[in-house]
Amino acid sequence: METLRVTLTGRDFFLNLKNPVLTASGTFGYGLEFMPYGDLQILGGIVVKGLSLVPREGNPMPRIAETPCGMLNSIGLQNCGVEAFLRDKLPLLPADALPVIANLYATSTGEFGELATVLAAERAIAALEVNISCPNVNEGGSFFGQDPRMAAAVTAAVKKNAGAKPVIVKLSPNVTDICEIARACEAGGADMLSCINTLSGMAVDLAGRRPLLAMITGGLSGPAIKPVALRCVWQVSRAVGIPVIGIGGAQCAEDVLEFILAGASAVQIGTANFSRPDAAFRIVRELPAVLEKYNVTSWDSFRGSLQTA
Amino acid sequence: MPQPILAQLTVTHVEPLGGIDAQAAFFLMRLTLPPWDGWKPGQFIMLRPAGGDAGRLWGRPFSICRADDANLCVFFQARGRATMAMAEFATGTILDAWGPLGNALAVEDDTPTLLLAGGVGIAPFVGYVHAHPRPENLIMEFGHRMPLPCYPFEGIRTKISANAHREKEAGDREGFLHLLDDRIRQFSAEGLVLACGPTPFLEAVQTFSLRYKARTQLCLETRMACGIGACLGCVVKAALPPKARPDRKMPEKYAPPGSAARAEYHHVQTCICGPNFWADTVSLR
Ligand SMILES: Cc1cc2nc3c(=O)[nH]c(=O)nc-3n(C[C@H](O)[C@H](O)[C@H](O)COP(=O)(O)OP(=O)(O)OC[C@H]3O[C@@H](n4cnc5c(N)ncnc54)[C@H](O)[C@@H]3O)c2cc1C
Ligand SMILES: Cc1cc2nc3c(=O)[nH]c(=O)nc-3n(C[C@H](O)[C@H](O)[C@H](O)COP(=O)(O)O)c2cc1C
Ligand code: FES
Numbered sequence: 191m192e193t194l195r196v197t198l199t200g201r202d203f204f205l206n207l208k209n210p211v212l213t214a215s216g217t218f219g220y221g222l223e224f225m226p227y228g229d230l231q232i233l234g235g236i237v238v239k240g241l242s243l244v245p246r247e248g249n250p251m252p253r254i255a256e257t258p259c260g261m262l263n264s265i266g267l268q269n270c271g272v273e274a275f276l277r278d279k280l281p282l283l284p285a286d287a288l289p290v291i292a293n294l295y296a297t298s299t300g301e302f303g304e305l306a307t308v309l310a311a312e313r314a315i316a317a318l319e320v321n322i323s324c325p326n327v328n329e330g331g332s333f334f335g336q337d338p339r340m341a342a343a344v345t346a347a348v349k350k351n352a353g354a355k356p357v358i359v360k361l362s363p364n365v366t367d368i369c370e371i372a373r374a375c376e377a378g379g380a381d382m383l384s385c386i387n388t389l390s391g392m393a394v395d396l397a398g399r400r401p402l403l404a405m406i407t408g409g410l411s412g413p414a415i416k417p418v419a420l421r422c423v424w425q426v427s428r429a430v431g432i433p434v435i436g437i438g439g440a441q442c443a444e445d446v447l448e449f450i451l452a453g454a455s456a457v458q459i460g461t462a463n464f465s466r467p468d469a470a471f472r473i474v475r476e477l478p479a480v481l482e483k484y485n486v487t488s489w490d491s492f493r494g495s496l497q498t499a
Numbered sequence: 500m501p502q503p504i505l506a507q508l509t510v511t512h513v514e515p516l517g518g519i520d521a522q523a524a525f526f527l528m529r530l531t532l533p534p535w536d537g538w539k540p541g542q543f544i545m546l547r548p549a550g551g552d553a554g555r556l557w558g559r560p561f562s563i564c565r566a567d568d569a570n571l572c573v574f575f576q577a578r579g580r581a582t583m584a585m586a587e588f589a590t591g592t593i594l595d596a597w598g599p600l601g602n603a604l605a606v607e608d609d610t611p612t613l614l615l616a617g618g619v620g621i622a623p624f625v626g627y628v629h630a631h632p633r634p635e636n637l638i639m640e641f642g643h644r645m646p647l648p649c650y651p652f653e654g655i656r657t658k659i660s661a662n663a664h665r666e667k668e669a670g671d672r673e674g675f676l677h678l679l680d681d682r683i684r685q686f687s688a689e690g691l692v693l694a695c696g697p698t699p700f701l702e703a704v705q706t707f708s709l710r711y712k713a714r715t716q717l718c719l720e721t722r723m724a725c726g727i728g729a730c731l732g733c734v735v736k737a738a739l740p741p742k743a744r745p746d747r748k749m750p751e752k753y754a755p756p757g758s759a760a761r762a763e764y765h766h767v768q769t770c771i772c773g774p775n776f777w778a779d780t781v782s783l784r
Pocket of ligand 2: 413415462
């Protein structure tokens with residue numbers, strides 16, 4: 191393949207990436223943490239930790255647990271707040287050479303809209319990714335991402351204020367029919383979708399008869415969820431007409447190709463960043479050889495080319 | 500602080516300490532030296548078998564016990580899945596390692612310094628006493644459960660004045676706590692206290708330090724996934740220096756009770772803001 195470059199052509203706006211390898215929100219800090227371990231500029235882009243309008247302390251400890259081929263987290267969206275991010279972190283990122291995608295967390299459509307307004311004004315932000323796996327305080331705390339009506343409304347609220355930034359809506363797998371939510375987000379104006387967020391799960395300490403997380407339940411990530419993520423990408427990419435970004439358990443360049451084969455246009459590397467802080471950089475470096483090995487000559491012909499018959 | 504690096508290190512030796520009596524639960528592991536710019540006592544390193552760890556995704560944090568021209572040394576207790584596997588590592592096993600991570604223990608050349616160690620918490624003090632420019636200013640009180648040869652104590656005793664206290668039965672603990680109380684009081688006026696060990700031990704040290712206004716650093720152990728500040732899984736509640744505090748000018752309407760906009764203590768990552776915290780700035784509960 192001559193170039194790894196890929197363009198995600200959204201409904202209204204596109205995202206041009208030098209390669210399809212992104213990092214997943216909450217697993218790559220604000221990007222700065224990884225500077226000692228690789229050149230950020232070789233990445234297709236980074237998605238930073240979920241940002242809210244005000245700083246959040248997150249949930250009580252313990253809030254991570256290691257599980258077979260995976261991990262649970264209930265961080266509770268601890269973050270420095272959008273203002274501190276824009277002031278203290280973003281200027282330190284090489285945003286001219288690296289698409290920096292902001293991940294939005296809020297608990298009402300109004301707040302989502304406000305966040306989008308703040309971020310849309312920022313030249314160094316390449317796109318907005320909307321985390322809809324969060325509770326809507328105005329609707330009894332039920333999750334935006336579990337109700338097609340609320341998912342569409344929150345997409346529209348962000349879209350309305352996002353200016354010329356592509357809007358990516360990040361889907362939750364904790365639903366009966368992910369395609370229904372995907373279509374609702376598309377109808378709400380999403381430029382692209384990303385899937386999946388973590389799967390709801392729990393782990394217990396048998397001897398102590400206690401849950402391993404203070405919040406009892408948390409989100410499962412890592413290779414354990416890759417089959418679920420692949421299934422979701424496969425289904426969603428066939429249900430909508432906008433690009434899909436695959437997330438869930440990708441650990442190596444082969445995994446990236448598997449997601450693209452299933453229909454993804456790009457892939458986010460998440461929990462793998464914890465296993466080795468250069469994981470995402472390494473995947474980018476390995477990509478050309480793996481493309482050659484599997485005889486992939488263009489993204490467009492390879493994407494979604496899974497032979498099912 | 501030296502920049503952390505990621506490197507592949509080779510296990511050169513894993514030596515059980517203390518022998519059969521202790522059911523070989525304590526080990527010194529020697530590794531090839533990472534090509535780093537150096538490290539400071541109190542810092543730690545993340546270790547994970549290269550190429551995967553039987554379905555375990557995280558590296559594990561270990562205090563850097565010592566490093567010389569050729570070797571990096573880690574002292575560990577086999578107490579769970581990863582550390583039990585580490586005890587079995589053959590010479591030649593390759594590990595992914597990233598570090599040095601975290602902050603260093605305070606070094607004040609001319610200040611009388613009391614080192615308080617509990618069990619495997621002795622690890623960072625091995626390097627500390629060897630690197631300290633005036634070891635005659637150091638005194639150690641070491642509390643332990645297993646026989647003394649299980650721990651790298653002798654090497655410390657050859658450098659500084661060090662006393663070991665074994666907890667064999669319930670009453671021994673009481674005695675050790677009294678000793679801690681006494682010692683911390685003695686060092687409170689002009690000294691420095693450094694403590695590393697299990698959380699109940701650190702809680703006791705913190706209580707006495709606050710009581711006597713002793714300047715004390717506590718080396719915390721929390722579960723870690725990344726070791727580099729990215730996952731936010733290792734946080735403790737700590738009072739930050741003003742410039743590091745999140746912005747307080749956020750609109751109050753968005754600040755729920757207990758949120759950063761209102762709280763005085765904040766969740767900070769043990770791996771990058773610690774693992775060594777001043778006792779009067781951190782909440783252990
Ligand atoms: C900065 C730092 C420095 C450390 N230095 C050393 C050292 O020099 N030598 C040493 O032996 N250990 C050290 N530890 C603790 C060491 O990281 C844990 O013992 C190790 O991660 C356990 O892994 P495991 O898979 O064997 O245990 P698991 O199977 O994960 O757990 C076994 C038991 O250990 C407890 N545990 C797991 N992780 C930790 C942790 N990070 N802190 C406290 N308890 C834990 C669990 O709750 C459980 O009870 C340090 C920890 C930190 C954060
Ligand atoms: C510790 C941790 C924190 C996360 N924080 C966020 C977040 O702030 N916003 C978000 O949209 N997703 C968050 N996620 C979900 C990841 O971005 C990703 O969707 C999920 O982990 C699945 O991918 P993986 O298996 O490659 O990790 C987080 C995941 C982990 C493990
Ligand atoms: S271990 Fe990940 S933030 Fe500290």
